[in-house]
Amino acid sequence: MASTAKNRFSQDEKRRDSDHVSFLKHRGFRWLWIALALSGVSIAGYVLIDQQPRPNGGSWYGYTLGTIGLLLIIWLSLLGVRKRRINPGAWSLKAWTSAHVYLGLSLVVVGTLHTGFQIGWNVHTLAYVLMLLVIATGIYGVIVYATLPASLSANRKEMTRAQMLEALTAIDRQLESAAQPLGRAEADWVIAALAQDTFHGGAWGRLTGSYPHCATRRALRGMPQGAAEERVIALLEKRTQQLAQIRGALRIRALLEVWLFIHIPLTIALIAALTAHVISVFYYW
Amino acid sequence: MAFLIRTIDFTAAGREIIRDRVVEQTSLTIGRAAECDIHLPDLAVEQRHVRIDLAPEGTLSATALGTLGFGLDGRVVTQGTIDPRTGGEIALGAARLAVAREADGAVSITIRQVADDAGKTDALRGFALASALPSKRAMSWVFAAAILLLLLAIPVSSHLLRTPVKPDPKGETPGQVVLDAAWTSGALSLKHHSLEDNCESCHVAAFESVQDETCVSCHEDTGTHAKMPRLAKGMPPLSPGNALQWQIAQGFGKEGPLGCVSCHAEHEGPVRQKPASEAFCADCHDTLDTRLTDTALGNAHDFGKEHPQFRPAYFASFGAAKPVRASLDTKPVERSGLIFPHDVHMDARGGAARMAVSLGQYGQPLECKDCHSLTADKIGFKEVMMEGACESCHSLVSGRGVSGFTKLRHGDVQDLAEDLSRISSGPRVRVGPVRQRPGQIGSASPYRADFGRPVRAYIGLSNALSPGGVCTECHLPTRSKGQADLMPVNLPDRFLTRSLFNHDAHKKEKCTDCHAADTSKVATDLLIPDLKSCRDCHLGATAVKTKKIVPSECAMCHAYHVPAGQWSPKGKAPHYRPAPPPKLPIKLAPDKTTVAVIARQAKP
Structure with a gap:
């Protein structure tokens, strides 16, 4: 019984502490590190894979990056849905917002690598530019x-x-x-x-x-x-x-x-x- | 000092009732209590709520008497100062007390009841930026609808509703699909530029990758490198990523990694299609023998490091029907059927040189180009013809005719026999003036004809064809069908049949730098330079370019689809024309590649 009460106390303390931590610093910048790791892995893959004749969104690595980017964009846009549902716990809104910001920033890397630096007047570059504008306004x-x-x-x-x-x-x-x-x-x-x-x-x-x-x-x-x-x-x-x-x-x-x-x-x-x-x-x- | 207290009320009919009273005090109390100077019957007001004091300097100070504040110019305070010259407004419940100085110096307090501000929360919305901008939802709908309509619905529907037409590589028919230019992922290569507005000429069916048959419908003469199963067997295993991608892509109907588009990537900008890189060739040819155990090809991955010795095509036996190929390492002996010591002709101090100097046609010792002249495409050499190249020294003049010297025809032993028989039957030229005697009508008569057997011609022909005769200076005597004959001359038009060597690109070099003609004593020497001599200048693609060393991709000499052709070299534009594809009398089936081509190109 006592231990339950103690747990409850420490839990409440933890929650109270976390209530005053900025979403940017959530859990010791957990999502910043995840986003940095995603960007780092994406860049390393891009550099190490010798794609012939040149890197391109249609190579297997290009498709991989594109799929990651697409799923990220869908998930990031779901913040608008998530924030209208009030529920506590592991999937707290603060965690979502923190992940939204950092994973959104990592999209700059993932999306840019997916383009293979091939830019033109087309629907593909339109999507890329829109993504950059959304990220810039988010910043x-x-x-x-x-x-x-x-x-x-x-x-x-x-x-x-x-x-x-x-x-x-x-x-x-x-x-x-x-x-x-x-x-x-x-x-x-x-x-x-x-x-x-x-x-x-x-x-x-x-x-x-x-x-x-x-x-x-x-x-x-x-x-x-x-x-x-x-x-x-x-x-x-x-x-x-x-x-x-x-x-x-x-x-x-x-x-x-x-x-x-x-x-x-x-x-x-x-x-x-x-x-x-x-x-x-x-x-x- | 006096306060003028003016109360404004409204009757039920909306008429205004104004009551004025003057209070001669320096201090006023306001509240719900009846004893207050200003009595406000409003439950929101305290019994004694505010006191207003007149300060000596003419300002008024308002102080809350309880703990509850009051509104002063819209702000809730418990203490405040009012300058009667500018005035102020005290809010207490629904009452508004406007404080101002009258013209006579008295301070007036006008009390009026205000209706509860029902639209207050609405007014607060004005603080949000949303009140000054179109709604986010509306903008989202407009943007999304415009994009989906212009960039998706219109191209898709016009593609589905069109009537398909034949492929039009010249771009004469306009593209039928509307707005699909926005779908391009990059400009087409220069050769395909005319198809830029005609996406559907390659992308024929929806959700179907560009098919080989579509490419071949225009590029119908393109040969294949080898048969498809053999190519697949010779390929190294794909990387896991590529293998997965191809597995998925082939599941959706894309041609495999040996399809046209997997190498000929399009939409990479308005450039020339690049030749295959060394790495592309080395992918398979590096360790080809481990996968194709029956192959005759040597492994190759870098011209400077690993490349098999050249295997020129040549005639290995006299009068052979077909040339054979052999490595230069085996010191091949060429049986062309000719006797021709290059060294004698090229010796600048020898007899041939002296003779050439004496002839107006040359005027100087013989050079290679006196006999060997480049073809129009500047790649190979024309056939050496006896009449142009040899005859000025190796004369076949047989006598004097009406319009000059007569000569024996070259090339056919039958012609030679004819010409020789004519010599013996023609009128003899007199050596000196001889007096004609009566009855002497034999050879001196203008009507003389010898209808006997051309015995002398037989002797002459026999002499010419036998060792020591005029023919055997250059030709090997032989017998065919019991008759004296000459060995037919067999020389291939092209020695290196599986690659392309451009002589024009090497014109800065001397011929003898590569071809050891000046030391060749016999015609059986195959004067094709070997791998080592090429490597003096040409090393692999990764070699460092210097004044002498030329980094050389495979594509400098080899082409993928035409074994004996050449891809245009790297760079902006070719500095010489690439070889035209060989003109073959019979159209090759696409999978017939190697032996048939060599056989046709070799001179019978």
């Missing part, structure tokens, strides 16, 4: 996941996203009453600022943080100095600051997420291109 994703969350938290200044929007709404309500004494032209500036969508600017604006059509800033620029305008200007400045915080959050969020908008569709495109690649190769055998 970007790992980097931003490791670096950006800290700045996201710094940008929040202890405010939730809802509070940021709430603050903007509060400023807007005040702005509306403060703008009552203004003339027509000034009032129109304020209306434009209030009417503009908080999230306007599109994906490019979010990624670059550049909002050339910001109505709030335009209103601020157009507002003349005067007793009635003083409070409006002060409120518009507050609005600009609040917008800047929101846009900072948007920018970091966009940088964190943008790779997925390439990674996922290109993965599906890659699977389609791989299907065409495999079928066409044997259709015109």
